Amino acid sequence: MKKAMMTTWSESEESSEEENEKEVANMCFIAIDELDEVNFNFSDEDMHDVFEELYEDFEKLSLKNNSLKKKIQDLEKELEEMKEKFSIVEIYKTHLEKENEILKKKNEWLTSSLSIFSCGQKSFEMILASQKCVLTNKD
Template identity: 80%
Template sequence: MKKAMMATWNGSEESFEEEKEKEVANMCFMVINELDEANSNFSDEDMHDVFQELYEDFEKLSLKNNSLKRKIQELEEVKEKFSIVEISKTHFEKENEILRNENEILKQKNEWLTSSLSIFSCGQKSFEMILGSQKCVFDK
């Protein structure tokens, strides 16, 4: 079995400032050939069985992944509905405040009109009383 190793080094002949300007890392890749006795004893049939197990695990995890994706999508839809409800709630609260202000204005206007009407009504009674107390022009 082959393994890859990576080694890095910096040139020691360059000064720190030159290294900082260049910012280049020198890399070396090495291949190490290592035969593991335990790995070399696997037969093709054993490898096929291991691969089959891995594939079955992959299928199970794939199904679980798909179900979780559907669950996430459903939760995002619910979240979207709640955000719409929050927006509607905020809209209704603003509209409610506007209507309360309008109601307050109309109450004040109603009070003013009521007081004006009562003043007019008192004026009319006084006028009728004055007219009733006068002598007629033809009465001598």
């Protein structure tokens, strides 16, 4: 494993004006080799055990992945069914809104007709009340 360290410095010596204008910060990357700290002495049995663990993890994750794919398919199917039901509900809603408008207009017409009938009835009663009843008794 290698690590890199970054350091910066600038010249602290006095220099001419030309050199001051051209002075740039210098960077230095120092690589430190620390391969001695890492132990690469794995036995074949250790490698085989690690491989077995990885394979078991792979199998578990593969089963979970397949299960999740199946769940996604089921949810997508359910979503399509819900979309179909929603479209049917939307059609029914539109139909009910139209029917509601028709019934509102009919209600307005009936209210108007009843109002006209009431006025007619009052007029008729006034006419009847203004007439004199002439009854003769012939015995």
